[in-house]
Structure formats: C-alpha cells, structure tokens
Amino acid sequence: MTVINGQPPFDVVRTAAWWLVPKQLFDGEKLRSGLAVRIADGKIDNVLPAEEAGRDGLPVWHTTSLASPGFFDIQVNGGGGVLFNTNPTADGLRMIAAAHRKGGTTALLPTLITDAPEVMEAAVDAILGVVGSEGIVGVHLEGPHISLERKGAHDPRLIRPMDDKTISAVERLRRADVPVLLTLAPECVPPGTIETLCAMGVVVSIGHTAADAATTRAAIAEGARSVTHLYNAMTPITSREPGVVGAALDSDVYCGFIADGHHVDDTVLRLAVRSRPVADRMVLVSDAMPTWNGPDHFSLYGETVRLEGGKLVNRIGSLAGVHIDMATSLRRLVTTVGIPLEEALKMATANPSRLMRLQESVGFLRPGMPAEIVLLDYGNRGC
Template sequence: MLISSDLTYIEGALLPGFALETDGETVTALRPLRPGETGNRHVRLLAPGLTDLQVNGGGGVLVNSSPTPEGLRAIRAAHLGLGTAALLPTVITDAPEVLEAAADAVIATKGEPGLLGLHIEGPHIAPARKGTHDAAHIRPLDQRSMAVLKHLRAAEIPVLLTLAPEVNDPALMREAAALGVVLSAGHSMATAEEARTGIKNGVTMFTHLFNAMPQMQSRAPGMIAAAILSDCFVGLIADGIHVDWDALRVALAARPRADRSFLVSDAMPTVGGPDHFNLYGQDIHVDAKGRLVNAEGNLAGAHVSLLDCVLRLHRNTGLPLAYALAMATDIPRRAMRLPPLRLAEGLPLSDVLALNGTDFAKVAL
C-alpha cells in the first residue's frame, strides 16, 4: 500500500511530494511520489510518532498507583492512540518503595515498544515548590535513591531525574550524572546563581519551565532566566494553561539555541481515560475550563496529549508547524541522548503519525 501526503516531516522540515510504502504493519520505504502517482490513500501530513518525556499517566492509570509492567503498558497504549509513539513513564514524589517498584517495572518492560525508560520527578525537590507532590515524602538525594539509579543504569535504562539543585548534595548529583542519568532542575527555589551551579554539577535540563519555580523578576531573575539563557534542554507544557502563550513565545525567542527547547504533556490518567482520578488520597478532576485540579482548585498535572500541545503551540503562537513537531520528536530524544525516530523501513505503522484536514486531526492508518 502507498500512502501519499501533502507534507512529510523529514529531519526537521515539512516537505511536499513524499509517500510511504507499507505492508500494512511496518514502513517498507519512504520515497518521493513519482509523476502521476496518487497512492492508495492520501493524508495531509505524515510524521514519526511523538516522544513525550513526562507522562504521569493515561487511560485511567497513574504510574504512582500502578508501578507495574501492566500499568506502564496501559499508559503507553493510551498515548499511542493519541499520537505519542514513545514516552518516559514518570513517577512523582512518593514512598521509596513506590520508586523501587516503578524502577523494577521499567526494567521488566525493557525493549518493549514505546517505553523508553523512567522519569523520576521528585522526591528530591524543594518543599516550597512541591506543587501537588506529597510533602511527607520529600527528601534530599540519598543512598537509597542512588541505589535505584545504579540499578536502572546497570540495566541500561535511560533515566531522567528531576530535582532541586539547591537542596541536594553536589557530589551525589555529579555521581548520578556520571552514571548517565540526565539531571533536570525543577520544583525548585534556586536563584540564577544556584541554577548555574547546578549546571556545573551535572544538570543538563530544566523541567516544565515557569511551573514549580519562582517567577522571574527584574532584580531576581532566578532559575527561569538561568534556564532560558543556558544551552541546556528546557521542557515546556504548551497547553495554554500552565504557561501563557506570550510568556512561552518570549522564552523561545530568548533562547541562544532553538534546538534546545522541547514539549512535554505532563499528562495524567484523565488523558485517554475518565475525567477524574485519585492522587495521594485526593480527588483530581477536569474542571469546566479543561484544567486538571485538586479540591482546592490548584493545578495537578495536565489534561492534554503531546499532539494537542504541538497543535496548540502552532495555532496560538504562529510558530512554524515543523518547529513544533521538532519540539515533540527530535529534540526530546536528543535531550535524553536517544537516537531519532525516523520514517524509514522497519518502523511500525502504529508509530507513524498521520494527520488530516484543516485542523490536522489524527487519523488511523
């Protein structure tokens, strides 16, 4: 079968006149259309499936509540149906046993399609910027967590660790980075100077810029300014709720390298699932404005897919669609030192993103 498209995402650009050949299960070739060819099927856009580095849950399943191989597979299946081909299941601040169970589950599913590794967001964060994380489990980076990191890296599992650099032992941070763990600064009260010291101690990324960190002031630029002006990779939640579109545009325009900013969904179980779930014994629900909130009305993760973020970013900021796609495909994979996902022979057809119509709606192939 030949699937032609108006636009095909190839190495950072949207190019016309290409088509996929497929046997119905995998891509067998990507090539230019020949004169007069129309294909068996036509779509508006073809791209590799998206890569999301921050997925707390999906399909009604939360990593923290179901840190099992079955739980991870259910989350992956929910996001695959929404255009995300690969993800980092994200375990947030919890008891050490929950982190250890999540690590064991990731190791048990090593090599399964779409499950890239583990994002450990907390518990080594600043209490003052905990967000919805449980304060009872917040603690500095310690030998028990280091044992988990060593266990994961010995199994060659990609690991992303979000921590507050100002409250953790620099020697342990450097040791974790030497293991190959990607350190990301987040849920932090760090000043600009403390953030830059964190970079010297192994930080190469910042988690959901603007959220769970002090806001930038003229005399206290803080971690936000340090992140924007650095060469580090920076994650952003582009749902129009976590960050105002103008703030997002300013941040992207000020970055010294355009290829160091990427999108995450910060998705919770409501994505591809019911409109509510339980976190730390609290009911979390989607409100009338589409925000995911707890009983006090505070944000508790996001009710959005990564594809939604891509399209909202493009529509609300005017940034080129090719750039928005790069922020959800190539750039996050580089941030995690992973090879790119390409439209090429052998790629499962389920990992091909096909969009159609003027609204770029996802369609099944």
C-alpha cells in the same frame, strides 16, 4: 491538527512491505513535499521521490495527511484511568501507553512523581519488565529530591534528601541500559551529585526548585541538561535576579514546557521560545494525568483531583495536574500560541529524542528507524 485514524487500502499489519505517500512529510528536521516512505517489516526501508512509490510492485497508500514521526512525550504521569504512582506495574504502564498512543504518542517516559522508596522500587521493577515495548523507552523520576518551597502537587511528607535508595534504583535501571530522566532541585542535593548521576548516564533535569540563577548555572555546568515544566515550580525572572527561568532560557539546556493554556500563559510561552540562544532546545510535554482517555477524577496522595473546565483541580481549586495529550498540545502550539508548524513538530519529536540521546530509535523518519508514523490532518493556518 488531528491524528488521522483513516483506513489504508490494504492491511498494513499483514503486509510485509509497502509504500506511504503523504501530502507532506516531516522527517524530524524539515517539512518536505514530494516524498514517499518505503516500509518493510515495521521499519523505514527508504525515503525516495514520490514517483518511485509502487514501481517495485508493492502496494501504495496515498494520503492527503502530513506524515510525522510519532510524538515522544518525556513526562507522562498517567492516562486511561491509571496513575503510575498508584499502579506501578507492567499492566499499569501498558494501559497508560495505550491511552496516549491513541493520540499519536508512540514513545514516552512514564513519570513517577515523589513517592516512598518502596514505590520507586516497584516502579523500577515495572519499567524493567516492559521497557522497549508498548512505546515505553525509559522512565522519568520526578523527585523526591526537590524543594519543599516549590513542591507543587508533590506530597511534602515524601520529599527527602538524596539517598542510597534512589542511587540504587537508578543503578538498576542504568545497568539494564534504560534511559533515565531525573528531576531534582540542585540546592537540595550535595555538591557533585549531578556530576555523579551524569557519569552514570542519567539525564538530569532541574525542577521543583527554589534555586537562584547562580545555583542553576552551577548545576548546568555540572551536567544538568534540561529543566522540567518551564515556569512551573521554579523561581521566576525578576529585574535583578534571573532565577531558574532566566538562567535556563539564557543557556543551551533543553526546556520542557506544558502548552495547555493553564500552566503557562501563551504570551509568556512565545517569549520563551523566541529568547533561546540555541535553536531546537524546547521540548513539548503533556505532564498528563489519568483523566486523559479516562474518568474525570483520580486519587493523588489520597486526595481526589477532579476535571473541571478543562483543568485538574484539588479540593481547594488549585491546579493539580494536566489534562491533555501531545496531539492536542501540538495543535494549541501552532494554532493558538503561533509557533511555526515545523518548529512545533520538532518540539514533539526530534528535540526530546536528542535530549534523551535516542536519535537512533525515536523522533525521526529515516532509513533503519522504526516505522512509528503519525498522520496529521490540515486545517486553518496549515494545521
């Protein structure tokens, strides 16, 4: 599956209203054939039978591609040579968004991993300056209130207990109605913290945690809605202790996951998808670093991380990030992991939209929505 950058037979940027007639259309719910999208002033005006296209005299773009909502990536650390942590500015965010938009990601949550309070403050300032533009629809704060035992690539020197600085940063964002996804380890915050954050409108995700299943279930009962990069940086399933992975899979929370083939084995990923008791709760994420559409190395906490054999590794050869985007992830999900196309598309569009409560603006193709549409080609196995 490849994002199509083909040219329409007219200038869609300068044309106030026009029709798109794809081979198939995925509207966020179903794959459908025989439909046309009428676009006016950058929004979807209507979705009608294909034979209606052009009857009003407006120009028509016929394409053999599949039309889908643009991808929504809720975990983007960087791209285009920029890491949000080291360039927490409006310009830095624009460069990250541009790097991922090339691959069909039209909405994203720039992700700040564990860092100093002043970096978080700068990141909040940057988000407030650009949110609602460039496809930036909110922010993901991944840490710093996480487990030292399950820290992954996060700097242990910057991990700290929940404090007023984080609460203040979140309050600033929520006063401006900015969607916030906050990853924390439930065993590392005081009881009631998750409930308080949820009451503020924050979407709490469980991640980088050494919690057991009971603690995980308690966090879910308190309001946590998701887990961050399933299987990675959390307690696994064993025969007598389900851990975070088992408790999450056996619940109705959303599970973010990486599909680069390095962070999660494809067989294990298939098992996770099949195990869910509630449909449409899996969320594809890139967890991308600056190397995507950027140079082959970057600095993380003062250490150089390099791209080697498709993997990002630190000086001792350990995984230290992800080099992928949503389009490439989606292609692997369908052609390698074997997830049906319609289900996989939901994981990249509608499911993250519902997680973040953004169904009115992101992840669907229906009247009144922004015309953020990605065209995908067809290859083997329908993708």
